[in-house]
Amino acid sequence: MFAFILRRLGLLLPTFFGITLITFGLIRLIPGDPVEVMVGERTLDPQMHADAMHRLGLDKPLYLQYVDYLGNLASGNLGESLVTKESVWKEFATLFPATLELARMVMLFAAVFGLLAGVIAAIKRGSIFDHGVMGLALTGFSMPIFWWGLILIMFFSVKLGWTPVSGRLDLAFDIAPRTGFMLIDTWLAEAADPEINAGAFKDALMHLILPAIVLGTIPLAVIARMTRSSMLEVLREDYVRTARAKGLSPARVIFIHTLRNALIPVLTVMGLQVGTLMGGAVLTETIFSWPGIGKWLIDAISRRDYPVVQNGILMVATLVILVNFTVDILYGIANPRIRHAK
Amino acid sequence: MSLLQIKNLSVEFGSEKNPFRAVEGLDLTVDQGEIVGIVGESGSGKSVTMMAMMGLLEGQGRIVADKLEFDGKDLLTISARARRKIVGKDISMIFQDPMTALNPSFTVGYQIMEVLKLHQGLHGAALKQRALELMEMVEIPAAASRLAAYPHQLSGGMSQRVAIAMAIACNPKLLIADEPTTALDVTIQAQIMELLVSLQQSQNMALILITHDLAVVAEVAQRLAVMYAGQVAEMGKVPDIFRHPAHPYTEALLKSIPEHSKGAHRLSTLPGIVPGQYDRPSGCLLSPRCPYVQQRCRDERPELTPYPQGAVRCHFPLYDKESR
Ligand SMILES: Nc1ncnc2c1ncn2[C@@H]1O[C@H](COP(=O)(O)OP(=O)(O)OP(=O)(O)O)[C@@H](O)[C@H]1O
Ligand code: SF4
Numbered sequence A: 001m002f003a004f005i006l007r008r009l010g011l012l013l014p015t016f017f018g019i020t021l022i023t024f025g026l027i028r029l030i031p032g033d034p035v036e037v038m039v040g041e042r043t044l045d046p047q048m049h050a051d052a053m054h055r056l057g058l059d060k061p062l063y064l065q066y067v068d069y070l071g072n073l074a075s076g077n078l079g080e081s082l083v084t085k086e087s088v089w090k091e092f093a094t095l096f097p098a099t100l101e102l103a104r105m106v107m108l109f110a111a112v113f114g115l116l117a118g119v120i121a122a123i124k125r126g127s128i129f130d131h132g133v134m135g136l137a138l139t140g141f142s143m144p145i146f147w148w149g150l151i152l153i154m155f156f157s158v159k160l161g162w163t164p165v166s167g168r169l170d171l172a173f174d175i176a177p178r179t180g181f182m183l184i185d186t187w188l189a190e191a192a193d194p195e196i197n198a199g200a201f202k203d204a205l206m207h208l209i210l211p212a213i214v215l216g217t218i219p220l221a222v223i224a225r226m227t228r229s230s231m232l233e234v235l236r237e238d239y240v241r242t243a244r245a246k247g248l249s250p251a252r253v254i255f256i257h258t259l260r261n262a263l264i265p266v267l268t269v270m271g272l273q274v275g276t277l278m279g280g281a282v283l284t285e286t287i288f289s290w291p292g293i294g295k296w297l298i299d300a301i302s303r304r305d306y307p308v309v310q311n312g313i314l315m316v317a318t319l320v321i322l323v324n325f326t327v328d329i330l331y332g333i334a335n336p337r338i339r340h341a342k
Numbered sequence B: 001m002s003l004l005q006i007k008n009l010s011v012e013f014g015s016e017k018n019p020f021r022a023v024e025g026l027d028l029t030v031d032q033g034e035i036v037g038i039v040g041e042s043g044s045g046k047s048v049t050m051m052a053m054m055g056l057l058e059g060q061g062r063i064v065a066d067k068l069e070f071d072g073k074d075l076l077t078i079s080a081r082a083r084r085k086i087v088g089k090d091i092s093m094i095f096q097d098p099m100t101a102l103n104p105s106f107t108v109g110y111q112i113m114e115v116l117k118l119h120q121g122l123h124g125a126a127l128k129q130r131a132l133e134l135m136e137m138v139e140i141p142a143a144a145s146r147l148a149a150y151p152h153q154l155s156g157g158m159s160q161r162v163a164i165a166m167a168i169a170c171n172p173k174l175l176i177a178d179e180p181t182t183a184l185d186v187t188i189q190a191q192i193m194e195l196l197v198s199l200q201q202s203q204n205m206a207l208i209l210i211t212h213d214l215a216v217v218a219e220v221a222q223r224l225a226v227m228y229a230g231q232v233a234e235m236g237k238v239p240d241i242f243r244h245p246a247h248p249y250t251e252a253l254l255k256s257i258p259e260h261s262k263g264a265h266r267l268s269t270l271p272g273i274v275p276g277q278y279d280r281p282s283g284c285l286l287s288p289r290c291p292y293v294q295q296r297c298r299d300e301r302p303e304l305t306p307y308p309q310g311a312v313r314c315h316f317p318l319y320d321k322e323s324r
């Protein structure tokens, strides 16, 4: 197991290196530099442009800029935003809880309903429920996030007025950010001062529901399909027959002897979904004006805020890698054959 | 009264419109404490018969029978819940491939203790004590340390011993061993067979031994059922059948023993194969392969007919020299 972890860790370094190269290169491929974007429509004096670029250190040859960038990274310096002059790390740390809160809600939603639907579909294979779930999963899997988000907003927010259209909390509330997680903060605030903050938690929850559904649709579909096929495979195994021959209840056969083994590939898929989730978060946060990392990155790209883009993406990528890494370890724990591998 | 009574059991797979009868009109009785051998080529319905009896085909096969009785309980009308109180406790089964029969995610100890908890309500120290005792009964060396082992850490022979320990955990009245040694090395095969027979005697349980190995049957079983294409071709006492087989198929099986000897994986007897779903003849199922075939065999399907030494399904049984 230990060797297994070491081996996985060894793969991380080249991956990081690759990511820095890609983000550094890609953002510079987009036409327009930060100074031009800032000035916008107004005409720009070439001399001023050159001075500004020099101040930002963007007049150096590309390879030198890259070396500087790596040097800063190596010393733990993530730089500061060209636009706000705030440290990139600080901005990230402020906005990240919003994304994390959304992502957690999404994974919870997708895992609970995906597993449930997949297990039932497998047990009732060939039934109407099975066909229904698999049909929906296929639809969900190919759902364009942007369109899906707008449809839900039009129906639930605009037509029915059930959920708010954007943001994390109604402006009427003034909640001190203690944990950064709105659900927890509003809960605490309501507990501390039930008079003033009445309804804050519910309001935060209502803000969260639609984005979570939009972002959770694809992971939900993927998890449901994977769970179903994995369950069907394991149900055919000899050891499931053994379990039934022991006289165990159907529930025990399904949830202990079958699901336990069927979960192993599902777990991997869930881990991979975190990457998809971060991509989806960019769109979802933009649609719902959710003040998280996704929206931050989009804004940074449109402003050609190089340090924010480079390091923001690097941090998101690191996160995805770490999650996948954790999943790999969990995979090892769930699967004794890997845990005991030399 | 017999411990197990099966009368006219049929098992169908496939759709109602296009069914496949894997077992057809099967009769079998097993008495307390006896060993009954069942032999027959691959696909003859040996496993399906036993799984149907234990209720393991739920949702897969349709089962009809005139009688399906175990220990005075009617298995045909019993509720699923009541059947689960019998299955794994009074009737248990071990399977052909021990390497896939144990759940890879749970320790050997967990899987043995699971049965004890369920059927005997054991827990705590008594539970562990009994599990250890069982491991020792099936002669697993260093049993205490093996309780925490995972199936992939065991050899095939060891895994089969664990499966046996699980099966005999609640002192069953009937143990079904479905080709318990086929997947094992030749040297291990003999050990496992020995273990099964000695447990059968010490626990005084009935044993149904499904096998391809007629030599083993001759050695250990009191009675024998020969199956062909979902039916019993011949049934009787082992010495009688071995001395004077009444069915042409049995005769062919017995002739094949010397060439195959111990360890043969599949019986190959007469030229041709067991008829499958679409090529079942309308007359005697053996007629395309039978060396004694006559016109009547092709037209008319024979019934399982008792005679003094047993029962045989053939129009022209071999003891009846005049009829041919
Ligand atoms: N779940 C199932 N669905 C459909 N057909 C099945 C099923 N299980 C078994 N059969 C068919 O029933 C027939 C009898 O199978 P069975 O497993 O009882 O044979 P067997 O005598 O045990 O053979 P072997 O010696 O290979 O174990 C075979 O033709 C098999 O394909
Ligand atoms: S009935 Fe005829 S074909 Fe069938 S086994 Fe007897 S002799 Fe052979």
Ligand SMILES: [Mg+2]
Pocket (backbone or CB within 6 Å): B046, B047, B048, B178
């Ligand atoms: Mg079989």
